Amino acid sequence: xxxxxxxxxxxxxxxxxxxxxxxxxxxxxxxxxxxxxxxxxxxxxxxxxxxxxxxxxxxxxxxxxxxxxxxxxxxxxxxxxxxxxxxxxxxxxxxxxxxxxxxxxxxxxxxxxxxxxxxxxxxxxxxxxxxxxxxxxxxxxxxxxxxxxxxxxxxxxxxxxxxxxxxxxxxxxxxxxxxxxxxxxxxxxxxxxxxxxxxxxxxxxxxxxxxxxxxxxxxxxxxxxxxxxxxxxxxxxxxxxxxxxxxxxxxxxxxxxxxxxxxxxxxxxxxxxxxxxxxxxxxxxxxxxxxxxxxxxxxxxxxxxxxxxxxxxxxxxxxxxxxxxxxxxxxxxxxxxxxxxxxxxxxxxxxxxxxxxxxxxxxxxxxxxxxxxxxxxxxxxxxxxxxxxxxxxxxxxxxxxxxxxxxxxxxxxxxxxxxxxxxxxxxxxxxxxxxxxxxxxxxxxxxxxxxxxxxxxxxxxxxxxxxxxxxxxxxxxxxxxxxxxxxxxxxxxxxxxxxxxxxxxxxxxxxxxxxxxxxxxxxxxxxxxxxxxxxxxxxxxxxxxxxxxxxxxxxxxxxxxx
Numbered sequence: 398x399x400x401x402x403x404x405x406x407x408x409x410x411x412x413x414x415x416x417x418x419x420x421x422x423x424x425x426x427x428x429x430x431x432x433x434x435x436x437x438x439x440x441x442x443x444x445x446x447x448x449x450x451x452x453x454x455x456x457x458x459x460x461x462x463x464x465x466x467x468x469x470x471x472x473x474x475x476x477x478x479x480x481x482x483x484x485x486x487x488x489x490x491x492x493x494x495x496x497x498x499x500x501x502x503x504x505x506x507x508x509x510x511x512x513x514x515x516x517x518x519x520x521x522x523x524x525x526x527x528x529x530x531x532x533x534x535x536x537x538x539x540x541x542x543x544x545x546x547x548x549x550x551x552x553x554x555x556x557x558x559x560x561x562x563x564x565x566x567x568x569x570x571x572x573x574x575x576x577x578x579x580x581x582x583x584x585x586x587x588x589x590x591x592x593x594x595x596x597x598x599x600x601x602x603x604x605x606x607x608x609x610x611x612x613x614x615x616x617x618x619x620x621x622x623x624x625x626x627x628x629x630x631x632x633x634x635x636x637x638x639x640x641x642x643x644x645x646x647x648x649x650x651x652x653x654x655x656x657x658x659x660x661x662x663x664x665x666x667x668x669x670x671x672x673x674x675x676x677x678x679x680x681x682x683x684x685x686x687x688x689x690x691x692x693x694x695x696x697x698x699x700x701x702x703x704x705x706x707x708x709x710x711x712x713x714x715x716x717x718x719x720x721x722x723x724x725x726x727x728x729x730x731x732x733x734x735x736x737x738x739x740x741x742x743x744x745x746x747x748x749x750x751x752x753x754x755x756x757x758x759x760x761x762x763x764x765x766x767x768x769x770x771x772x773x774x775x776x777x778x779x780x781x782x783x784x785x786x787x788x789x790x791x792x793x794x795x796x797x798x799x800x801x802x803x804x805x806x807x808x809x810x811x812x813x814x815x816x817x818x819x820x821x822x823x824x825x826x827x828x829x830x831x832x833x834x835x836x837x838x839x840x841x842x843x844x845x846x847x848x849x850x851x852x853x854x855x856x857x858x859x860x861x862x863x864x865x866x867x868x869x870x871x872x873x874x875x876x877x878x879x880x881x882x883x884x885x886x887x888x889x890x891x892x893x894x895x896x897x898x899x900x901x902x903x904x905x906x907x908x909x910x911x912x913x914x915x916x917x918x919x920x921x922x923x924x925x926x927x928x929x930x931x932x933x934x935x936x937x938x939x940x941x942x943x944x945x946x947x948x949x950x951x952x953x954x955x956x957x958x959x
Contacts, residue, residue, distance in 0.1 A: 399438050402451075406431060406458050409465055418468040424461055431457050731765045736813035738764070738790065745793040760786060768808040840901035840944065884924060891930065892919035895937055901944065912936045 434454040745754050812819045895916030915933045
């Protein structure tokens with residue numbers, strides 16, 4: 398394993414252009430540390446220490462690879478004089494693309510799109526809305542509350558080019574790259590275990606090492622044994638532990654951290670950001686999803702600091718802010734408070750850009766709990782922080798003009814509005830369907846129709862109307878297919894669900910081979926037993942939740958290069 402990882406590291410420098418980036422400052426800092434880790438891995442050490450060094454080495458190699466990709470493939474394009482022109486930096490919210498087909502797909506999905514084209518393809522310098530020349534009839538979704546509308550329904554898509562300084566354009570390029578690529582490596586807060594390597598058992602994260610449970614039998618017994626870590630292989634593509642496990646720094650003094658009090662350490666609490674929900678915001682709909690969610694978020698500790706340079710802010714609040722409550726009243730009130738002020742958040746993104754608008758989960762929780770916890774008492778530190786957030790958002794509302802008249806210190810005077818309707822409660826028909834559809838249409842990379850031959854009938858990756866297929870298969874009328882009393886219906890539905898997820902080419906990690914095998918068996922005419930169906934539900938739910946968390950952490954809110 399060590400030799401294979403070392404070979405992968407050396408392969409990064411075997412190209413003919415290696416000398417052009419070998420002297421890069423970031424790479425010069427990382428390479429000696431990686432070599433030091435390799436030398437330490439060859440020495441006799443405790444298993445926990447070896448695992449820690451292994452993961453640090455994996456992550457540093459990923460950082461080197463990201464920097465090389467930036468220097469060799471991305472930066473040269475951006476550095477060419479007068480190669481591209483853009484409109485303005487602050488409006489870069491959502492996707493950045495030069496593909497007209499991608500623009501249309503994202504536009505139909507309601508995702509903000511930044512469209513630019515080469516000057517030699519577009520001689521005109523006139524800037525116009527893309528929709529002015531391209532009439533698009535959006536398929537109006539159901540009136541359910543969902544995070545589908547956390548992005549503006551009618552994004553402004555500019556066609557053409559305008560004169561702008563190269564410095565501004567390079568800044569936009571660097572911003573998009575540094576946000577999208579490293580975040581894709583380090584993943585969602587939900588999956589970052591936050592494990593103390595000085596106390597964790599080696600098996601605690603082995604089920605994470607492949608992006609899912611390593612086998613069906615292990616899915617019901619718990620995490621795999623420590624010996625199976627060595628069998629998982631060092632591949633960067635399939636080893637999601639290096640993507641999603643928070644790794645301690647080589648030098649902890651360089652990281653910001655609070656001073657620890659002397660005395661006994663507080664007990665480690667087994668906490669999951671998912672609770673068994675009556676709340677409709679989260680995706681699981683049957684018990685196996687709950688087991689999968691608990692596995693995915695095992696030992697999660699929100700209070701721990703990430704690695705240096707990993708941003709843990711959220712441009713919009715994550716679903717767990719609303720759904721992770723034992724008290725259903727709190728869950729309802731948090732979401733209704735968010736509905737009262739969400740327009741201000743969207744306005745702030747369009748005014749200031751997504752990077753400036755990032756907030757920690759704690760700050761988001763303070764904002765959405767303003768009304769629930771009554772009036773502000775300025776005598777406490779928490780109340781002072783809330784007041785500062787209120788003042789900040791009121792400034793944004795004031796900059797937007799008279800269309801906003803929101804007083805965050807007196808939210809009881811405002812109504813919770815969604816799609817033109819006023820709510821005093823979260824409607825009962827709020828479901829996970831819309832979250833799934835939004836997740837699905839971002840993760841698919843569409844294939845031209847002429848490649849349809851041989852595809853499974855539920856493989857929607859080859860069809861533009863894949864959302865209709867998903868609705869027909871998974872969200873049909875009658876008893877919920879996932880909980881249908883007829884085992885045949887349950888098996889067919891799970892198989893269709895598997896076929897859809899198998900087409901997710903933008904997923905956070907590849908589907909584990911054992912999960913693929915389990916899903917393929919559902920397609921046979923032979924009716925599977927109840928135990929096997931439950932096991933398959935678990936591994937499919939694990940993969941979905943694993944991807945779902947990463948999706949809400951990054952797309953489509955953050956800038957992404959399509």
